[in-house]
Amino acid sequence: MIYFDNAATTYPKPGCVMSAVNAASSGAYGNPGRGGHRAAMAAAELVYAARVRLAMLFGTMPERVCFTGGCTAALNQAILGLLRRGDKVITSDIEHNSVMRPLYAAGAEITAFPAFARDEEILGRINDGIKNGSSCVVCTCASNVFPRTLPYGQIGALCRDRGVVFIADGAQAAGVYDINVGRDNIDVLCVPSHKGLYGVTGCGALILSADFDAERLRPVLSGGSGVNSAEPIMPKEPPERFEAGTLPVVPVAALAAGAGFVLDTGIDVIRKREERICRAVLDGLSGADAVRFYRAAPGTLLCFNIEGKSCEETAALLDGYGICVRAGLHCAPSAHKYTAPDGTGAVRVSFSYFNTENQAEEFCEAVRMISRL
Amino acid sequence: MKYGIFALSSLTYAYKGRDALYRYDIRSTVIRLDGTETKKGCRFGLRVDERDRDEARRALRSAGIVFTET
Incomplete structure (x- = not known):
């Protein structure tokens, strides 16, 4: 997982x-x-x-x-x-x-x-x-x-x-x-x-x-x-x-x-590790035209959607690959005016000190596969 | 053995007081006090060796910790 x-x-x-x-x-x-x-x-x-x-x-x-x-x-x-x-x-x-x-x-x-x-x-x-x-x-x-x-x-x-x-x-x-x-x-x-x-x-x-x-x-x-x-x-x-x-x-x-x-x-060590994973995801999906990130920047989390798929569908498909992410409005409905224009929300991926760059690669591969479905 | 007892406003302040005294090399023990004396209910305090009482009083005051002596 x-x-x-x-x-x-x-x-x-x-x-x-x-x-x-x-x-x-x-x-x-x-x-x-x-x-x-x-x-x-x-x-x-x-x-x-x-x-x-x-x-x-x-x-x-x-x-x-x-x-x-x-x-x-x-x-x-x-x-x-x-x-x-x-x-x-x-x-x-x-x-x-x-x-x-x-x-x-x-x-x-x-x-x-x-x-x-x-x-x-x-x-x-x-x-x-x-x-x-x-x-x-x-x-x-x-x-x-x-x-x-x-x-x-x-x-x-x-x-x-x-x-x-x-x-x-x-x-x-x-x-x-x-x-x-x-x-x-x-x-x-x-x-x-x-x-x-x-x-x-x-x-x-x-x-x-x-x-x-x-x-x-x-x-x-x-x-x-x-x-x-x-x-x-x-x-x-x-x-x-x-x-x-x-x-x-x-x-x-x-x-x-x-x-x-x-x-x-160390707080800086923890954050820098999370930012490294975040960058690996952004780099790994930079050529994926069907993937749209919202307000992306190196940080501790990212928000995106895959063209033609609802956020819930994407999250369920990722779960099929053994990847746990969160879809929807994330209990912050007003924030989502900056994501999908239809107001249905987005997929969030969020990192911790214990995530690895290999996991980021596997995630990117799964997203690329899903975007081709 | 004779003891000096300082009553603090809460258990949290009792621990804070204990740590303040420790910095002055004064050993103390956090204890529950007899609330029936004041009729206010549960109270906590610090017990110190009687010989340390004066220095403990000064140390608690300098740490800004409010107390009463019993």
């Missing part, structure tokens, strides 16, 4: 992640923060070590790393916790539904800038939006459909200068692009465990910069926090403020191990 659907979830996982999963699920770990016995404290120690590692990776403090059920849960917490009905918000026109649907649910008044405009134009549009009363920018760091990163460092600097909140969706960028919430002026960063951080599903993180006032975010979930239990409201301080209920200890252990893998391997 050739797995080219790493933007959905990475496969395979590094050995250290599998070891961490095994250790956390077979060890004597209780419920972290719910008791003082050795098993509960062992779990708490594990969770704290994970906070330290993510804080190191993303440039904040351990107590500002809040574990959630995933990146979507983190984005819901950030967006629904901050915005009130009618608040003006700036976003891009290629966002995932994990950004757009919470924005709609919050009743925000949304303005979208064109993600493929030049960086200066994007910043100008954001500046105009702020002048028109927008109090928040919410956007992805890297698209889940195209090899396109938004200038999140410059967006953060602008937001900081103008006093508006910057919420960044790191779903595709975490582990592949260097993100530092302090340096990049990101107030709230949302990341998943199971993509570029090589953890398992069921966990993500809401990461707050050192100087962001956490009380500006209303907790979306309320419940047990393991501290000040007699109080009727959630604690004021992160991370417990945003961590109602029992934490997923095994996925948190996997996330810590995956983040360790990324730190040890």
